[in-house]
Amino acid sequence: MKASNPQWRDVLASRIAPHLAAEIDRFDNEAALKKQGKLEDKVFAETRLRRGAYGQRYDNGQRYDGKVARTLTYPSANTKGPHTLWDAPGMQRIKIPYGGLNAEQMEVLAELAEEYSDGIAHVTTRQDFQLHFIHIEDTPTIMRRLAAVGITTREACGNTVRNVTGCPIAGVCRTESFDVTPYAHALTHFLLGHPDCQDFGRKFKISFSGCRDEACALAHMHDLGALAVIKEVNGQPKRGFEVLVGGGLGTVPQQAKLLTEFLPEEELLPTAQAICRVFARLGEKKNRNTARLKFVIQKIGIEEFRRLVAEERTVLAQDERWTAFLANVDGAAEQAAKPSALLQITGAHDIGFERWRSTNVYAQRQAGYVTVTVSLPLGDITANQLRKLADIARSYVRETVRTTVEQNMVLRWVSEADLPALYAELASVGLSEAGAGTVVDVVACPGTDTCKLGISSSRGLAGELRSRLGAKQWELDEAIRGLHIKVSGCFNSCGQHHVADLGFYGVSRNKNGYTVPHFQVVLGGQWERNAGSYGLAIGAVPSKRVPDTVERIAERYLSERTPGESFHAYIGRIGKAKAKLMIEDLMTVPPHDVDPSFYVDWADAREYTTGDIGVGECAGEVVSPIEFQLTACEREVFEAQLALEANEIARASTLAYEAMMHAAAALLSWRVLPLGDGPDGIAANFKTQFIDTELFWDPFAGGKFGQYYLAAHERHMAWKAGGAGPDQDATRRLIEESQLVIEAAHSCYAKLASQKAA
Amino acid sequence: MQHFKVKLFATAQDAPVHEAIAVFHRWIQESALDETLIDVADYLHVPQGPGIILVAHEGIYSLDTENGRLGLTYTRRTALDGTDEERLRQAVEAVRRVAELLESSPEFHGKLAFDRGQWEVAVNDRLLAPNTPETFEKLQPALAGVFPGKQFAHTGERRQLLRVAVS
Numbered sequence: 001m002k003a004s005n006p007q008w009r010d011v012l013a014s015r016i017a018p019h020l021a022a023e024i025d026r027f028d029n030e031a032a033l034k035k036q037g038k039l040e041d042k043v044f045a046e047t048r049l050r051r052g053a054y055g056q057r058y059d060n061g062q063r064y065d066g067k068v069a070r071t072l073t074y075p076s077a078n079t080k081g082p083h084t085l086w087d088a089p090g091m092q093r094i095k096i097p098y099g100g101l102n103a104e105q106m107e108v109l110a111e112l113a114e115e116y117s118d119g120i121a122h123v124t125t126r127q128d129f130q131l132h133f134i135h136i137e138d139t140p141t142i143m144r145r146l147a148a149v150g151i152t153t154r155e156a157c158g159n160t161v162r163n164v165t166g167c168p169i170a171g172v173c174r175t176e177s178f179d180v181t182p183y184a185h186a187l188t189h190f191l192l193g194h195p196d197c198q199d200f201g202r203k204f205k206i207s208f209s210g211c212r213d214e215a216c217a218l219a220h221m222h223d224l225g226a227l228a229v230i231k232e233v234n235g236q237p238k239r240g241f242e243v244l245v246g247g248g249l250g251t252v253p254q255q256a257k258l259l260t261e262f263l264p265e266e267e268l269l270p271t272a273q274a275i276c277r278v279f280a281r282l283g284e285k286k287n288r289n290t291a292r293l294k295f296v297i298q299k300i301g302i303e304e305f306r307r308l309v310a311e312e313r314t315v316l317a318q319d320e321r322w323t324a325f326l327a328n329v330d331g332a333a334e335q336a337a338k339p340s341a342l343l344q345i346t347g348a349h350d351i352g353f354e355r356w357r358s359t360n361v362y363a364q365r366q367a368g369y370v371t372v373t374v375s376l377p378l379g380d381i382t383a384n385q386l387r388k389l390a391d392i393a394r395s396y397v398r399e400t401v402r403t404t405v406e407q408n409m410v411l412r413w414v415s416e417a418d419l420p421a422l423y424a425e426l427a428s429v430g431l432s433e434a435g436a437g438t439v440v441d442v443v444a445c446p447g448t449d450t451c452k453l454g455i456s457s458s459r460g461l462a463g464e465l466r467s468r469l470g471a472k473q474w475e476l477d478e479a480i481r482g483l484h485i486k487v488s489g490c491f492n493s494c495g496q497h498h499v500a501d502l503g504f505y506g507v508s509r510n511k512n513g514y515t516v517p518h519f520q521v522v523l524g525g526q527w528e529r530n531a532g533s534y535g536l537a538i539g540a541v542p543s544k545r546v547p548d549t550v551e552r553i554a555e556r557y558l559s560e561r562t563p564g565e566s567f568h569a570y571i572g573r574i575g576k577a578k579a580k581l582m583i584e585d586l587m588t589v590p591p592h593d594v595d596p597s598f599y600v601d602w603a604d605a606r607e608y609t610t611g612d613i614g615v616g617e618c619a620g621e622v623v624s625p626i627e628f629q630l631t632a633c634e635r636e637v638f639e640a641q642l643a644l645e646a647n648e649i650a651r652a653s654t655l656a657y658e659a660m661m662h663a664a665a666a667l668l669s670w671r672v673l674p675l676g677d678g679p680d681g682i683a684a685n686f687k688t689q690f691i692d693t694e695l696f697w698d699p700f701a702g703g704k705f706g707q708y709y710l711a712a713h714e715r716h717m718a719w720k721a722g723g724a725g726p727d728q729d730a731t732r733r734l735i736e737e738s739q740l741v742i743e744a745a746h747s748c749y750a751k752l753a754s755q756k757a758a
Numbered sequence: 759m760q761h762f763k764v765k766l767f768a769t770a771q772d773a774p775v776h777e778a779i780a781v782f783h784r785w786i787q788e789s790a791l792d793e794t795l796i797d798v799a800d801y802l803h804v805p806q807g808p809g810i811i812l813v814a815h816e817g818i819y820s821l822d823t824e825n826g827r828l829g830l831t832y833t834r835r836t837a838l839d840g841t842d843e844e845r846l847r848q849a850v851e852a853v854r855r856v857a858e859l860l861e862s863s864p865e866f867h868g869k870l871a872f873d874r875g876q877w878e879v880a881v882n883d884r885l886l887a888p889n890t891p892e893t894f895e896k897l898q899p900a901l902a903g904v905f906p907g908k909q910f911a912h913t914g915e916r917r918q919l920l921r922v923a924v925s
Contacts, residue, residue, distance in 0.1 A: 001835075001836065001837075002760075002761065002837075002883060003760040003761065003837040003883065003886060004760075004883050004885040004886045007885055008885060011885065057797070058796060058797060063786075063796070063797065065783070065786050065787045066783060066787060067787055070786070072794060072796060072815075073794055074794060074815060075815070087815060088796075089796065089813065107917060110917075111884060114882065114919065115761075115882055115883060115884065118799065118801075118808055118811055118813065118818055118820075119807070119808045119820075119822075119824070120801060120804065120807065120808060132799075133813055133818070135835070377803040377804060378803055380801065380803070380804045380807070381804075382804060382806060382807050382808070382824070384806065384824070384825065384918070385806070387917055387918075429805070429806060430804075430805025430806050431805075449799060449800075450799075459800075460800065463800070463802070463803045466803065467803075603779065603800040604779070604783070604798075605779050605780040605783040605784070605798075606783055
């Protein structure tokens with residue numbers, strides 16, 4: 001971890017919004033508590049996940065080295081989650097709502113990639129960034145440096161509303177109904193940290209699309225997909241959304257169902273809130289395999305779900321944020337940095353430029369302007385490249401940059417005349433690769449490179465396919481060049497293989513006494529029409545035969561397709577059985593002594609094993625709100641100790657008292673009991689409901705801990721009414737008592753919860 | 759100063775870098791280095807990128823083409839006790855040792871060699887070592903101690919890490 005970590009907090013203090021600074025300070029303190037062994041593994045795991053700090057492969061301290069499973073010996077035996085070692089490298093996910101970035105943010109991402117990671121910033125299939133090989137003790141500093149430029153990692157992982165994705169060409173698209181950006185922005189900020197979104201059993205994904213027929217934001221595979229629609233109401237055009245719910249990929253892919261054909265724009269936020277409340281209430285909490293919204297809808301049916309959402313909507317308390325953003329919706333449009341001008345080609349014909357222009361440049365609906373896609377191989381970009389891109393974003397556009405779900409970045413509002421110069425600047429740092437959105441632009445999740453759940457090397461395979469297809473891409477038929485390939489390291493679908501023409505997901509097979517890396521082949525998924533349909537799984541081929549499999553399928557499609565027939569339609573026509581026959585001979589594995597390379601995965605040198613697969617943190621742990629509240633109380637006590645050490649007696653005393661009060665309030669809330677009016681109300685109700693009833697009762701200490709709280713309350717109130725303040729000794733005692741009260745609150749909760757379950 | 763990043767340049771740019779995947783994995787099997795070796799990652803698809811990296815708890819080794827030149831880089835991740843010169847020396851010695859191991863690795867068939875006269879030193883911490891002439895000046899004694907008789911030039915643009923060409 002970095003030697004400069006303690007100094008960053010002070011350096012950045014004036015540059016971070018106070019509420020963000022306080023949040024990160026809390027996380028920093030929780031990490032300190034965990035390091036001291038004062039927090040439970042599962043609670044800290046969910047806490048860090050909700051701040052985007054994820055585990056990474058081998059973080060249980062075990063790794064197969066190709067011969068034996070080896071123990072990785074780290075300096076500390078401490079843990080940062082169940083079976084997750086403190087010093088083991090992890091991943092930091094960074095939310096970029098709808099992929100929108102400015103130049104300064106890119107520069108900071110470059111610095112972080114360089115200083116804390118391995119020099120690479122990775123764009124994900126949800127428009128996030130990820131940094132790998134991060135030490136947990138660096139994460140608060142990373143969060144502070146991001147917060148200083150307006151980026152939060154809050155709710156980037158865990159059972160939360162994940163990054164809200166959006167069409168990367170929203171606002172400049174030729175076919176959209178309207179620009180969805182301000183709506184995506186408003187919903188992102190409305191739901192971030194919203195109390196109604198803190199008790200999910202699983203993650204919740206939202207996307208915004210401007211039109212129905214393009215790939216846009218893949219609405220059909222989201223928990224909540226919003227498609228921009230304009231409807232005539234009383235003779236006037238009215239903005240709204242077609243809302244789809246309950247879509248998802250994963251092991252059980254499901255197309256989203258229609259909630260409503262037209263939701264007026266002013267109803268977007270409250271309806272999303274109502275959906276979240278229904279999900280929090282009815283979603284599975286124990287079995288995470290059936291905890292996504294799609295299972296709720298599967299169970300109760302879309303009609304009943306629709307009714308429940310409508311009913312929930314009617315009981316919501318009015319919130320001015322629902323509509324406040326609408327006043328600025330039209331004023332939020334981006335501006336160009338330069339006047340529009342048409343491209344003038346002079347001098348020698350540059351084939352590289354022309355090819356790049358044919359695949360990476362999109363003519364905006366605003367005449368004379370184009371959007372340029374910067375192809376990032378496997379979503380990876382170096383720190384130097386990011387800085388150069390920041391310079392370009394300042395020089396050529398008004399810092400209007402977005403990431404895409406195809407793991408690229410786009411520069412919007414480029415004056416067409418600037419294309420040759422822009423191309424040359426991109427080329428100077430290796431960012432001028434052509435083929436964006438084509439068959440060579442292979443998408444892949446991290447897979448076995450860093451993911452604990454990876455079965456096969458998705459990135460290794462994707463790299464191999466890119467390399468082979470890239471070498472001959474300009475000789476390929478147009479129909480082949482337009483195909484999409486997506487690779488996931490396992491069935492969890494982070495590479496979105498279900499919505500590719502040719503999708504692959506990692507599996508393993510036992511052959512000849514060995515475990516062999518394979519990929520299941522999924523054909524004919526539809527990327528277009530917002531992930532309009534999912535592909536057919538036709539069988540598994542060894543990893544090393546996937547490139548030949550791609551070639552075989554492409555050749556057959558080319559020779560057998562009817563005029564104008566899409567790949568999706570072709571696969572639908574020939575069916576699963578015939579598609580499987582096409583590749584059956586490629587499903588075989590030669591004996592180990594004939595070709596041992598089949599027993600080693602792509603971009604690896606070790607003999608393959610599935611022994612390194614760990615327990616996924618994707619869903620995190622289901623931690624109830626009261627557990628979080630009690631953790632927050634522990635943090636308050638910790639902060640009280642720090643204040644006491646700094647001789648801030650009054651602050652220390654207040655924090656210690658409030659920690660007790662908040663613990664009492666947490667128990668009252670959990671039992672759905674009234675809190676009463678302020679601190680007096682909480683104390684009175686807690687006395688009646690928990691102390692007098694002996695629910696807050698220790699088998700050895702009896703009701704002593706409850707009395708600590710009540711006595712502290714009386715002293716605190718007397719002090720606030722003008723009485724004598726606490727001294728150092730009394731405060732030290734109070735902090736100790738506060739810690740005991742919180743421990744007793746944990747015990748009380750555990751006892752009552754087990755009684756409730758029984 | 760902490761977290762030195764030291765690069766030793768290769769004599770030729772066409773070495774079979776991909777062979778480093780097998781070499782680094784073998785080193786993990788053999789515990790060939792004194793550090794806690796964790797994993798290998800392949801970034802050869804990234805132009806001017808980290809190439810192939812060997813991740814250790816204490817630092818990262820990369821056979822990379824950062825800034826367009828092939829070389830071996832060691833980036834210290836964990837903090838070290840001692841003086842600036844001692845910390846810099848640790849990073850330089852780590853590079854020297856790994857360079858020798860790489861040059862003698864059979865997987866490269868003698869096609870990978872390093873020029874011991876061409877180094878680059880950076881400090882991978884913008885707060886402790888801002889990229890300024892003052893920091894460069896402050897680093898001079900450590901540089902002179904580790905690279906006696908060499909010339910030092912402050913290179914790179916302002917947003918990059920403090921970088922010093924040693925020749």
